[in-house]
Structure formats: structure tokens, C-alpha cells
Amino acid sequence: MEQDISYTEALKALKELVSNIESDDVSLDELEINLKCATTLLETCKLRLKTVEDNTAKIIAELQNTE
Numbered sequence: 001m002e003q004d005i006s007y008t009e010a011l012k013a014l015k016e017l018v019s020n021i022e023s024d025d026v027s028l029d030e031l032e033i034n035l036k037c038a039t040t041l042l043e044t045c046k047l048r049l050k051t052v053e054d055n056t057a058k059i060i061a062e063l064q065n066t067e
Contacts, residue, residue: 005041007048014041 017038020026026034
């Protein structure tokens, strides 16, 4: 997976992978590939959320300093 994928795209792909993983007809090889991709997507989402959280905290701190 690309690191520059948007949060929305990563979340959509993650939801699709979860559906595939939960299906009864997924092969063991597909399961392994899907789990690896899901892990990468999950890390991408977590990183993006952390970045947004940090940026939001920084903006709030800056706004509080200007008052």
C-alpha cells in the first residue's frame, strides 16, 4: 500500500479487506495477503489520526496564546 493514500481511501480499503477476511470462502493464501494489507492500512490510518490530533492541539495552543 502507498503511504500517501488518504485516510478516507485507506479506511474504505480496510473495510473491504475486513469483509473479505470475514467471508467463508477466503483461501489461506488470500487471508495472509489480506491481513498484511490490512495491517499496513491500519497503521496508515493511525498515523494520519495522530497527525491530525497533533496539528489540532498545536492550532488550539496557538489560538490560546494569542488571547
